[in-house]
Amino acid sequence: LVSGMYVAARRMLHNLPACDVALLLESSPPKSRAVIWQLVDPDEHGEILEELSEEVQKSIIRQMAPEKLAAATEGMDTDDLAYVLRGLPDPVYQEVLKSMDEQDRQRAEMALSYDEDTAGGIMNTDTVTLRPDVTVDVVMRYLRLKGQLPEATDKLYVVNRDDQFIGEVALSRLLTVDTARLVSDIMTPDVQGIPADLDETEVAKLFERHDWVSAPVVDNEGHLLGRITIDDVVDIIREEAQHSMLSMAGLEDDEDTFAPVLKSTRRRTIWLAVNLVTALLAAAVSSLFEDILSQMAVLAILNTIVPSMGGIAGSQTLTLVIRGMALGHITPSNSRWLIGKELAIGALNGLIWACLIAAVVALWQQSWMVGVIIAFAMMANLLAAGLAGVTVPMLLKKFEIDPALAGGVILTTVTDVVGIFAFLGTATLLLG
Amino acid sequence: LVSGMYVAARRMLHNLPACDVALLLESSPPKSRAVIWQLVDPDEHGEILEELSEEVQKSIIRQMAPEKLAAATEGMDTDDLAYVLRGLPDPVYQEVLKSMDEQDRQRAEMALSYDEDTAGGIMNTDTVTLRPDVTVDVVMRYLRLKGQLPEATDKLYVVNRDDQFIGEVALSRLLTVDTARLVSDIMTPDVQGIPADLDETEVAKLFERHDWVSAPVVDNEGHLLGRITIDDVVDIIREEAQHSMLSMAGLEDDEDTFAPVLKSTRRRTIWLAVNLVTALLAAAVSSLFEDILSQMAVLAILNTIVPSMGGIAGSQTLTLVIRGMALGHITPSNSRWLIGKELAIGALNGLIWACLIAAVVALWQQSWMVGVIIAFAMMANLLAAGLAGVTVPMLLKKFEIDPALAGGVILTTVTDVVGIFAFLGTATLLLG
Numbered sequence: 001l002v003s004g005m006y007v008a009a010r011r012m013l014h015n016l017p018a019c020d021v022a023l024l025l026e027s028s029p030p031k032s033r034a035v036i037w038q039l040v041d042p043d044e045h046g047e048i049l050e051e052l053s054e055e056v057q058k059s060i061i062r063q064m065a066p067e068k069l070a071a072a073t074e075g076m077d078t079d080d081l082a083y084v085l086r087g088l089p090d091p092v093y094q095e096v097l098k099s100m101d102e103q104d105r106q107r108a109e110m111a112l113s114y115d116e117d118t119a120g121g122i123m124n125t126d127t128v129t130l131r132p133d134v135t136v137d138v139v140m141r142y143l144r145l146k147g148q149l150p151e152a153t154d155k156l157y158v159v160n161r162d163d164q165f166i167g168e169v170a171l172s173r174l175l176t177v178d179t180a181r182l183v184s185d186i187m188t189p190d191v192q193g194i195p196a197d198l199d200e201t202e203v204a205k206l207f208e209r210h211d212w213v214s215a216p217v218v219d220n221e222g223h224l225l226g227r228i229t230i231d232d233v234v235d236i237i238r239e240e241a242q243h244s245m246l247s248m249a250g251l252e253d254d255e256d257t258f259a260p261v262l263k264s265t266r267r268r269t270i271w272l273a274v275n276l277v278t279a280l281l282a283a284a285v286s287s288l289f290e291d292i293l294s295q296m297a298v299l300a301i302l303n304t305i306v307p308s309m310g311g312i313a314g315s316q317t318l319t320l321v322i323r324g325m326a327l328g329h330i331t332p333s334n335s336r337w338l339i340g341k342e343l344a345i346g347a348l349n350g351l352i353w354a355c356l357i358a359a360v361v362a363l364w365q366q367s368w369m370v371g372v373i374i375a376f377a378m379m380a381n382l383l384a385a386g387l388a389g390v391t392v393p394m395l396l397k398k399f400e401i402d403p404a405l406a407g408g409v410i411l412t413t414v415t416d417v418v419g420i421f422a423f424l425g426t427a428t429l430l431l432g
Numbered sequence: 433l434v435s436g437m438y439v440a441a442r443r444m445l446h447n448l449p450a451c452d453v454a455l456l457l458e459s460s461p462p463k464s465r466a467v468i469w470q471l472v473d474p475d476e477h478g479e480i481l482e483e484l485s486e487e488v489q490k491s492i493i494r495q496m497a498p499e500k501l502a503a504a505t506e507g508m509d510t511d512d513l514a515y516v517l518r519g520l521p522d523p524v525y526q527e528v529l530k531s532m533d534e535q536d537r538q539r540a541e542m543a544l545s546y547d548e549d550t551a552g553g554i555m556n557t558d559t560v561t562l563r564p565d566v567t568v569d570v571v572m573r574y575l576r577l578k579g580q581l582p583e584a585t586d587k588l589y590v591v592n593r594d595d596q597f598i599g600e601v602a603l604s605r606l607l608t609v610d611t612a613r614l615v616s617d618i619m620t621p622d623v624q625g626i627p628a629d630l631d632e633t634e635v636a637k638l639f640e641r642h643d644w645v646s647a648p649v650v651d652n653e654g655h656l657l658g659r660i661t662i663d664d665v666v667d668i669i670r671e672e673a674q675h676s677m678l679s680m681a682g683l684e685d686d687e688d689t690f691a692p693v694l695k696s697t698r699r700r701t702i703w704l705a706v707n708l709v710t711a712l713l714a715a716a717v718s719s720l721f722e723d724i725l726s727q728m729a730v731l732a733i734l735n736t737i738v739p740s741m742g743g744i745a746g747s748q749t750l751t752l753v754i755r756g757m758a759l760g761h762i763t764p765s766n767s768r769w770l771i772g773k774e775l776a777i778g779a780l781n782g783l784i785w786a787c788l789i790a791a792v793v794a795l796w797q798q799s800w801m802v803g804v805i806i807a808f809a810m811m812a813n814l815l816a817a818g819l820a821g822v823t824v825p826m827l828l829k830k831f832e833i834d835p836a837l838a839g840g841v842i843l844t845t846v847t848d849v850v851g852i853f854a855f856l857g858t859a860t861l862l863l864g
Contacts, residue, residue: 019641019642023760026759027760027761027763028766029766029769029773143607144610144611153604154603171604171607172581172603175572175576175603175606175607176579176581178576179576207666208666208670211583213586231643233666234640234662234666237670238640241670241673241677242673244677245751246751246755248751250748251752255752257752257753257755257762258761258766258769261777264773265776265780268745268777269781272741272785276785276788279736282736282737282740283734283736287733290733293732294728294729294732297725297726300732300735301718301719301722304736305714305715307736308711312703312704313700315681316682318681319678319681320681321689323677323678328455329689329690331459334459334460334461337690338690345696345700348693348694349700349704352701353704416736
């Protein structure tokens with residue numbers, strides 16, 4: 001590359017907002033990523049790091065010098081700061097912590113004391129607090145003196161002398177009430193602060209249900225610790241929703257599309273290993289019927305149809321049940337109704353496709369008998385698919401295994417085994 | 433049921449917040465849904481309808497009398513109002529529109545003039561506007577007179593005499609500046625209003641990138657039409673993220689877990705029909721090798737392993753590419769790198785699993801030759817899976833077909849056909 005191009009690229013990167021540089025980094029293969037990062041103005045490192053997805057952030061942090069990293073963390077939101085520190089190997093971590101200023105170090109240590117997937121791990125400490133016994137007029141003068149409020153501030157929090165959270169005042173309320181009134185008089189009391197150890201999934205549900213823009217985080221004694229803002233919750237909601245889709249393909253949430261080949265291969269190999277066991281099991285079931293298979297090649301040719309249809313029907317049910325679980329729609333009281341429904345769908349679809357496949361096969365292979373056999377197997381397997389599609393994820397959930405991750409493999413195993421047994425077993429009985 | 437129980441249930445429903453009643457309705461089979469709806473206080477109908485997912489909302493609206501529906505729509509957000517009206521059959525629609533008051537009818541007609549998936553379709557008309565030439569002090573007095581601001585108001589919009597949007601003032605800014613200053617002096621100018629015809633997916637991307645809580649919507653001439661708030665955007669983000677997962681199983685976005693059996697069967701049947709064609713195609717490919725299959729039953733037994741592994745490997749790549757496309761990470765300039773990467777992963781995983789399956793098969797079936805054949809087929813199919821996993825969704829996108837919907841079927845067809853050809857074809861060449 002000509003050096004003039006570097007200058008032009010550097011200027012271009014400098015003019016892009018941080019979120020665009022982050023998008024560019026995420027869309028680039030590893031080598032280009034390193035080059036782009038070198039060209040970015042170090043003053044913007046912190047802001048760009050905050051915008052990056054976890055996996056890409058980690059890969060960049062690992063290559064930064066500790067003192068540069070410490071400089072980049074200045075002014076970062078508490079939650080991002082904690083996340084960055086968590087990803088560091090111990091010696092670098094200590095070094096970065098040492099080169100940070102006192103206030104940042106304290107913020108970081110507080111956030112690090114909570115699990116990263118809890119309210120405490122995603123909160124920021126930039127709350128603006130009020131005392132209950134002052135007037136709106138005083139609050140207004142205090143705010144004008146302050147000159148600026150943290151981003152996404154829609155409420156001020158009211159605390160007592162012990163720093164315990166006792167209520168909140170929306171900015172819109174401050175602007176619409178008589179300025180002579182007391183804070184204690186206009187605040188919304190009885191607001192439940194979010195416990196610092198609440199899981200982030202639950203935090204997201206609370207935000208979605210109450211349409212919050214921000215919410216206070218408290219410890220066990222009710223002390224105000226910080227606040228969570230909607231922009232962090234949006235990230236959680238997106239991740240949660242993507243989690244199911246990625247898990248169903250055996251991928252991890254933070255899988256980076258442009259990760260190096262070796263890393264990606266290692267991650268995906270595990271899932272192929274699990275599937276190989278399933279495929280060998282299906283082959284072993286087929287091998288039980290070697291006699292009839294060696295007599296009639298037509299059975300070998302048709303052997304994949306019934307398992308394949310069962311797999312598709314079962315996946316549809318499974319996908320719906322997994323989504324229903326994530327949304328909190330599926331409960332013990334309605335699961336029996338759901339099993340009945342999916343069995344009924346299985347029976348109906350079974351009937352339709354059994355008739356159709358019987359006709360196709362009878363015409364194609366000129367054998368009514370084979371048509372009847374495949375029709376029976378189809379019917380049995382679509383029923384099994386409906387039943388397994390509901391019960392497998394429910395059982396997995398009971399044993400606290402992620403249904404999105406393990407559900408598909410177990411379901412396919414069921415539909416493969418039932419499909420092959422029903423088809424080749426019936427064939428052996430009737431034709432063997 | 434005893435009538436006393438009805439009273440108790442009614443009281444319980446009355447005490448639940450609207451979002452909880454909505455969750456209860458969404459988690460109930462059709463019959464219970466109707467009963468619960470009957471027990472709900474009609475005054476709360478509107479609020480509950482707003483909280484329901486589209487499919488469930490539709491099923492309830494269809495059973496309501498037009499005048500009750502008109503009553504329920506009073507005070508609804510503009511976007512929800514438009515959505516409800518869109519779902520109605522024409523005669524009912526006219527009747528509901530007639531029984532609404534003038535202001536609501538105007539709001540509804542405006543929202544209905546935009547496509548429901550655009551900024552105009554999801555905006556609300558509850559904006560608070562300011563003139564540029566007044567002081568902060570005047571604004572404050574105006575707001576105090578008003579007494580209340582619409583929910584999720586974080587900014588006031590500044591418009592000129594022609595109602596054109598010229599800037600915005602955050603509430604937090606109003607509270608922190610000198611009250612003698614002019615609005616024109618403290619507003620953020622040069623803010624780009626969202627065009628009313630912008631697609632909702634793009635709207636969501638803008639909100640996510642800029643961490644907005646609300647944003648103004650304008651028409652082609654820059655007139656302020658309304659605003660979009662983050663709570664509606666959160667719904668879009670969740671739907672978008674779920675869309676890919678549901679589409680990959682051939683399900684529609686608004687699929688209701690508790691829909692009646694016949695409706696669900698009809699929806700899912702199409703996908704099974706598509707899959708049957710794929711399965712028959714695979715069977716047809718196998719039938720080309722009927723000779724060798726009838727000679728060696730072992731080939732029939734092992735015939736499913738290679739296609740199955742290819743399907744899994746391909747789905748992993750496909751899932752990542754679909755997610756990458758949704759996030760805007762995949763561009764023409766990096767797609768060649770990505771194909772190279774996925775081919776390399778395919779080759780590496782191919783090598784690993786070819787060796788392993790060769791060993792397993794050689795030991796199990798006591799035939800080195802069959803081991804070599806399946807190893808070669810595995811290698812070929814995992815390469816094909818990597819290539820198809822990247823190129824299939826890209827081609828589909830080029831032809832404007834949803835990759836999440838059609839990608840899986842096409843990919844499986846490729847891995848089935850390549851897998852069977854490679855395995856049975858090589859067997860015919862070497863053993864036939």
